[in-house]
Amino acid sequence: MSKSYEVQKQIKNEKGKLLLQKTKLEYSKVIVEVLNNNPQLVEMVKEKMEISDDELWNVLSGKEDSNIVFYDQALEILTHAKRK
Amino acid sequence: MDNQIDVLRNHYFQAIEFLQFESDIIDALPNPNFFSFFDIMTGLTEKLGQSAEEMEQMLNKESDSELKEYIKEELESYRFKLKVCKELSENAEELCAIERDAEETGKKSFIFATTSSGNIYLEKDLKDIPEEYYHKVISCLKKIEENYKEDNPEHAKSMNSNNKSLAGIHKMKEFKIRVIYRYLTPDIAYIMGVKMKKDSNSNQDIEFNSMRNSHTFNEFQQLKTETKDEVKKMQLIEENERIKNRIINELEINKRGVKGE
Numbered sequence: 053m054s055k056s057y058e059v060q061k062q063i064k065n066e067k068g069k070l071l072l073q074k075t076k077l078e079y080s081k082v083i084v085e086v087l088n089n090n091p092q093l094v095e096m097v098k099e100k101m102e103i104s105d106d107e108l109w110n111v112l113s114g115k116e117d118s119n120i121v122f123y124d125q126a127l128e129i130l131t132h133a134k135r136k
Numbered sequence: 137m138d139n140q141i142d143v144l145r146n147h148y149f150q151a152i153e154f155l156q157f158e159s160d161i162i163d164a165l166p167n168p169n170f171f172s173f174f175d176i177m178t179g180l181t182e183k184l185g186q187s188a189e190e191m192e193q194m195l196n197k198e199s200d201s202e203l204k205e206y207i208k209e210e211l212e213s214y215r216f217k218l219k220v221c222k223e224l225s226e227n228a229e230e231l232c233a234i235e236r237d238a239e240e241t242g243k244k245s246f247i248f249a250t251t252s253s254g255n256i257y258l259e260k261d262l263k264d265i266p267e268e269y270y271h272k273v274i275s276c277l278k279k280i281e282e283n284y285k286e287d288n289p290e291h292a293k294s295m296n297s298n299n300k301s302l303a304g305i306h307k308m309k310e311f312k313i314r315v316i317y318r319y320l321t322p323d324i325a326y327i328m329g330v331k332m333k334k335d336s337n338s339n340q341d342i343e344f345n346s347m348r349n350s351h352t353f354n355e356f357q358q359l360k361t362e363t364k365d366e367v368k369k370m371q372l373i374e375e376n377e378r379i380k381n382r383i384i385n386e387l388e389i390n391k392r393g394v395k396g397e
Binding site: 078119123127 | 141145151
C-alpha cells in the first residue's frame with residue numbers, strides 16, 4: 053500500500069481516538085447535568101454500579117479515564133430512574 | 137434522555153469505525169464490567185456488520201485495482217473488529233453463565249492461585265496480615281466454601297471497576313480482611329489472595345487487585361482448560377483440598393483472638 057494510504061490510516065485512527073474522548077465527555081456532561089438537578093440520584097448510581105464516590109467523580113470530571121460502559125451504564129441507570 | 141443515550145452510542149460506534157490499529161481498537165471496545173455491555177455490543181456489532189456489508193458490495197463493484205486494495209483493507213479492519221466483538225461477547229456470556237450457576241451451586245472447592253515459582257499467593261499474603269486477624273481469614277474462606285450469602289450484599293461483591301480485566305472478581309469481607317477470588321467453574325473458587333483493608337484508600341486496593349489479576353491471568357486461563365477434563369478437575373480439587381486444610385490448620389494454630397471490633 054502507498055505511503056499516503058498509511059498516513060490516511062494514521063489520521064483516521066487519531067480521529068477515532070479523538071471522537072472516542074469527545075463521546076466520553078459528552079456522556080459525562082449529560083450525567084453531571086442530571087445529577088446536579090437530581091442530587092438524590094447520586095447514591096443510587098453509586099450503589100447500582102458498586103463504585104465509590106471518588107471513582108464516580110474522578111471519571112465524570114475527566115481526572116480518570118474509563119471504559120465506555122462505565123459512562124453508558126451510569127446514563128442508563130439515570131434514564132430508567134427518570135422514567136419512573 | 138432515551139434519545140440521548142442512542143445518540144451517544146452512535147457517536148461511540150462512529151469512533152470505533154474510525155479506529156484502525158489493533159491495540160487502539162481493543163482498548164476502546166466495551167468491557168463486560170457492567171450490564172450495558174450487552175446493549176452496546178448488540179448495537180456495535182449491528183453497525184459494524186452493516187458497514188462491512190457495504191464494503192463488500194463496493195469491493196464487488198470496483199474495477200480499479202488500487203481502490204480494490206484500499207477497500208479490501210477497510211473490509212479486513214471491519215472483520216477484525218467484528219471478530220473481537222464476537223469473542224468479547226462470548227466470553228462475557230460464559231462469565232455470566234458461570235456467575236449465575238455459582239449463585240445456585242452449594243459448596244465450593246478451592247484452587248489456590250500460585251506465583252511463577254509455585255508458591256501459594258494466599259500464604260505469601262498472610263505474611264502481611266497480623267496474627268490477630270487470622271480468624272477473620274478463616275471465616276472468609278469458610279464463607280466462600282459454603283457459598284455464603286448474607287442479607288447485606290456488601291459481604292461478597294463482584295468487583296466492578298474501570299479496569300477491563302476485573303470482571304468476575306469477587307471479594308469476601310470480614311472486618312479489615314478481604315479475600316479475593318473468582319469462579320473457575322460454578323463449584324470451584326480460585327482463591328487469588330488476601331489483603332488487609334486500608335482505610336479510605338480504594339486506589340491502593342484497586343491497584344493490588346489489578347496486579348494480582350494480571351499475575352494470575354495465565355494460570356487462570358490454563359486452569360479453565362484443565363478443569364474441562366473431569367479427571368484432571370478432580371485431581372486439582374483433591375490437591376488443593378490438602379493445601380486448604382494445611383493453610384487453615386496453620387491459621388488456627390497461629391491465630392490470636394481480638395477483643396471487640
